[in-house]
Amino acid sequence: MSLYDVIFYLFALVTLVSAFMVVTTKNIVHAAFYLLFTFFGVAGIYALLGADFIAVVQLMVYVGGILVLILFGVMLTNKITNVQIRSGSTNLVAAAVVIGIFAGALLTMMLNTRWLVNPGKTLITTIPQIGSLLVKQYVLIFELLGILLLIALVGAASIARKEEREK
Amino acid sequence: MIHVSLTHYLVVSAFLFSFGLYGVVTRKNAVMVLMGIELILNSANINFVAFSKFGNYGLNGQIMALFVIILAAAEAAIALAIVLNIYKTFAHVDVDKINNLKE
Amino acid sequence: MLTEFGKIFVFILLAGLFVAVGIFTAKILRPHRPTKEKLETYECGEDPIGTPWVKFNVRFYVVALIFLIFDVEVVMLFPWAVTYQKFGAYGYLVGIIFLIVLFVGMLYEWGKGDLEWDRPQPIIPYLHKEEEQNK
Numbered sequence: 440m441s442l443y444d445v446i447f448y449l450f451a452l453v454t455l456v457s458a459f460m461v462v463t464t465k466n467i468v469h470a471a472f473y474l475l476f477t478f479f480g481v482a483g484i485y486a487l488l489g490a491d492f493i494a495v496v497q498l499m500v501y502v503g504g505i506l507v508l509i510l511f512g513v514m515l516t517n518k519i520t521n522v523q524i525r526s527g528s529t530n531l532v533a534a535a536v537v538i539g540i541f542a543g544a545l546l547t548m549m550l551n552t553r554w555l556v557n558p559g560k561t562l563i564t565t566i567p568q569i570g571s572l573l574v575k576q577y578v579l580i581f582e583l584l585g586i587l588l589l590i591a592l593v594g595a596a597s598i599a600r601k602e603e604r605e606k
Numbered sequence: 607m608i609h610v611s612l613t614h615y616l617v618v619s620a621f622l623f624s625f626g627l628y629g630v631v632t633r634k635n636a637v638m639v640l641m642g643i644e645l646i647l648n649s650a651n652i653n654f655v656a657f658s659k660f661g662n663y664g665l666n667g668q669i670m671a672l673f674v675i676i677l678a679a680a681e682a683a684i685a686l687a688i689v690l691n692i693y694k695t696f697a698h699v700d701v702d703k704i705n706n707l708k709e
Numbered sequence: 710m711l712t713e714f715g716k717i718f719v720f721i722l723l724a725g726l727f728v729a730v731g732i733f734t735a736k737i738l739r740p741h742r743p744t745k746e747k748l749e750t751y752e753c754g755e756d757p758i759g760t761p762w763v764k765f766n767v768r769f770y771v772v773a774l775i776f777l778i779f780d781v782e783v784v785m786l787f788p789w790a791v792t793y794q795k796f797g798a799y800g801y802l803v804g805i806i807f808l809i810v811l812f813v814g815m816l817y818e819w820g821k822g823d824l825e826w827d828r829p830q831p832i833i834p835y836l837h838k839e840e841e842q843n844k
Contacts, residue, residue, distance in 0.1 A: 462629035486718040504777035512686040516693040542624035549616040559662035570792030585810040591680035592814040598687040
């Protein structure tokens with residue numbers, strides 16, 4: 440068992456245990472903090488897969504942005520007077536059974552398929568290649584993402600501002 | 607002990623997807639449902655990046671993962687703004703009880 | 710197996726994990742005898758009043774949202790900035806169009822006043838000299 444394998448199992452363990460805690464813990468704030476560890480674990484898996492840029496983007500966007508936004512969502516949507524912020528759950532048994540069957544099917548499929556594995560050369564850094572792809576092949580998507588971000592910015596800000604003004 | 611291969615990453619991603627789906631189905635709080643969706647998107651991203659490494663298709667998979675992350679950011683921004691408005695209207699964010707489009 | 714940066718990245722994450730393991734081990738080993746006085750929030754010896762959970766202003770959310778969008782913009786611009794010189798004027802134009810589109814968004818937020826923060830008007834205390842003398 441090489442060091443690579445040890446690190447992989449470590450990150451996989453961190454990711455899966457914290458993801459399990461996210462969906463089972465009662466306290467919403469705890470769930471948000473377990474989500475932080477899930478994102479870190481997934482970033483580590485990206486780094487192990489040789490995707491350094493994606494790993495950094497994961498940390499910047501998910502941990503630095505989306506998680507902060509989710510924490511604001513938690514703080515702004517609960518009756519702040521009671522410290523015990525709880526979230527109820529429904530249909531636990533039925534959901535567990537159905538999703539257990541679903542996960543079993545997914546795992547059977549993934550373990551029994553003979554994947555065509557043909558690893559390419561691992562690059563020293565991926566950023567110049569990603570940049571060339573963005574500017575050449577995916578240039579339309581690149582510009583469309585700019586427009587999407589503009590729409591998201593205007594839309595979300597106006598929805599959130601409406602609440603503020605009427606208060 | 608077997609060396610880490612493509613299947614290992616796929617199994618991690620499958621478990622992450624199942625946990626996320628479980629969270630989306632069982633949680634009542636809208637913010638918790640969003641957290642489940644983030645888990646599902648992350649599991650899809652692991653698949654993209656893993657196939658990009660083991661499949662020798664260049665970096666196309668990583669580009670797709672980048673697009674998914676950016677779309678997730680836009681989605682979280684809009685969805686949480688909507689959740690804030692729901693909280694203002696109904697004074698709770700329980701997705702099971704929100705069944706009116708208007709007051 | 711790893712890219713050059715990937716090694717550093719794994720090192721960073723393992724460093725974080727090292728700290729976490731240390732703190733967790735200490736939590737298991739140390740004695741744990743809480744009393745009411747120990748658990749209270751320390752406020753310079755005063756007894757704390759009320760709850761630390763106060764209602765937040767929605768404006769914080771709007772600021773975080775603007776931050777997230779421009780964070781993503783920087784993420785998109787980084788690989789472009791590394792490679793655009795290879796493509797000459799075309800590569801430059803691609804990034805400039807992207808920037809212009811998001812600049813429109815920034816102008817919108819600026820015009821709508823989301824970047825402003827309305828402060829409460831401070832009441833400046835002043836001394837009524839005549840009242841003081843009359844006393």
